[in-house]
Amino acid sequence: MASIDMKNIVKKYGDGFPAVNDVSLDIADGEFMILVGPSGCGKSTLLRMIVGLEDITSGDMVIGGKRVNDLAPRDRNLSMVFQNYALYPHMTVYENIAFPLRLSKTPDDEVRRRVTEASDVLELKEHLERKPANLSGGQRQRVAMGRAIVRQAEAFLFDEPLSNLDAKLRGQMRTEISRLQRRLGITTVYVTHDQTEAMTLGDRVCVLRKGKIQQVASPRELYEQPVNLFVAGFIGSPPMNFLPATPEGNRLKTPFGDVELDEKRAEAVAGHDLLLVGIRPEYFEDASLVDEAKRPLGSVFRARVDVTEWLGDSQYAYIPYEAPESIQSQMRELSKELDSEELRTQAIVSIDATSRIREGREAEFWLDSRKVHVFDPESGDNLTRDAEAGAELTRLASQDRVEQLEESQGRAGTSQQTGGATAASA
């Protein structure tokens, strides 16, 4: 296992276009790091530079304390798990896992020992004599990981490994990868443009846009304290609503009435004419369902509902609103970049499944104004981000990770003398 440290990494392809533009990112030993962003933002390019499949134009790639810019892929001892798992159909599972050891002419009994250990961890023991064609998608993925484990690779690298699976299998595989990574404690870099994968798998998530890092943080920090409009709009589903707003003292005038800001945030937004207020769907509620005690902590407004969607455990309501043309064009740009289909001048509001609010009618909504963020529409900056609170969320996540790792290594060191222990401490 090793840490991966990137310093000012730049990748320019033939035409001089910087696909990766000055990326500095430190990935800790044993950490699960996600690279996420819209199509073309440079995720695969960055991953390929880590493995050595792509030359680095400038900057330093340091793996396990050693600069590897000029090392060939095979000398970096990393393991890329490909989307199609690249298994050999005519070989048994045993031989597929053993393959890298055969290449390096490892003695037979050593091969047997390592394949047995790996198949223990991966729960593949019963399948060792089968061919890949007779395995489920999940089992095949495990065989591919087994190959990486017997090599005692320094890190696992994944490039959208689940993107062509159906939704159900994708969910299962996600859980599988997460479980194995925790168990093995192997440094992992995982590329995806699926924000659910990003949020559920990563210890930390690195959000890229046009080759540049926007924010690197735990999923919770990204969600609660995004640095800018781009991150705020990318993370979360359904996405954050952005409404035009003008500050007036410690209030924001919005299409949904006035939103009160605390002193600190009012100060942060003072002096701006036109702003965007970012409100996640779940910050809203059907006002008639909000506790009397909670009501004064937010603001209440009336609005006409266009459409409602009842999903059993939750319910969404769509509320159209008016926005000035300058804001509309800004939002069009953003949604184009985020790959999201439609620009809407309508808010998506999440209300309790029991709410009787119906489409076509006016209703009263409550908005938790304590949670809103306010953005500068020009620069996209989040003016009300609480950097300290955000850092604390990431610190807690990192503490959890270290504790989990110690626990799993403690277990592996005592009770289970095999697989995980060897692979994880290699």
Ligand SMILES: Nc1ncnc2c1ncn2[C@@H]1O[C@H](COP(=O)(O)OP(=O)(O)OP(=O)(O)O)[C@@H](O)[C@H]1O
């Ligand atoms: N071999 C190449 N030559 C020139 N330009 C390239 C090459 N490979 C990638 N690019 C460009 O570099 C940019 C980043 O590409 P990359 O494949 O890293 O994106 P990505 O984030 O992985 O996207 P996706 O989600 O679509 O896989 C894109 O603009 C792409 O067109």
Ligand SMILES: [Mg+2]
């Ligand atoms: Mg890609």
